Each structure stands twice: as structure tokens, then as C-alpha cells.
Amino acid sequence: xxxxxxxxxxxxxxxxxxxxxxxxxxxxxxxxxxxxxxxxxxxxxxxxxxxxxxxxxxxxxxxxxxxxxxxxxxxxxxxxxxxxxxxxxxxxxxxxxxxxxxxxx
Numbered sequence: 001x002x003x004x005x006x007x008x009x010x011x012x013x014x015x016x017x018x019x020x021x022x023x024x025x026x027x028x029x030x031x032x033x034x035x036x037x038x039x040x041x042x043x044x045x046x047x048x049x050x051x052x053x054x055x056x057x058x059x060x061x062x063x064x065x066x067x068x069x070x071x072x073x074x075x076x077x078x079x080x081x082x083x084x085x086x087x088x089x090x091x092x093x094x095x096x097x098x099x100x101x102x103x104x105x
Contacts, residue, residue: 003043004060006034008067012056015070020052033067041065044098 008030016029024032033056041049041058042065049056050073057068 003039004063004065006038006042006065006067008033009069012067012069019070019072020054033070038065038067043102 012033013026013029016033017024021029032051037049037051038056038058042060045060047058047060049058053073055071055073055075057071059066059068
């Protein structure tokens, strides 16, 4: 079962250059921001992924995951991105069903 389509915004690329590696080429940044950690997180609906000491912020709609921005790990996360503001983490029963589905694929 393929995962969701991953879209990377120009803003996320700009923030990667600004906050992580100013010399990185766009194809390299796109590869990092659509790599395995992001793909796995997209499958489970995670909103934040930690990469290279930074947080990559994701947004999900239907079968599309959008990489919104990159913020330093020690920087404040806006209230609307905190799990408790979005109804908390997924229920354990839902996670078990997702794992069972992945194992059966």
C-alpha cells in the first residue's frame, strides 16, 4: 500500500536553507524532506518529525501530506501544532489497527 503524496512547500525549502544548511541544493532538500522518516510519519498522520536537530512540520489532507516549515528543536512550537490542541494522540486501538494493516500488506 503506497503512502500519501508528499508535497514540499517553497517556504519549507527556504526555512531549511535558513535554519539547517544554507548551501544545500533544492533537490537535496526535497530528498531529505520527502525521505523515509517523513513518509513513515505521513502514513501515521504525525504533525511533527525531528530531523537534523530540527522539527519538520506536516499538514495532512486526504491522501496528501504537505511539509509546511522547519523550525529549530529548541524553538517554541505554536499552540495550534501541539497534539492536545488537535484532540491528542491517536487512540491505541487505532494505532494497533494501522500496524496490523501494515503487517498484512
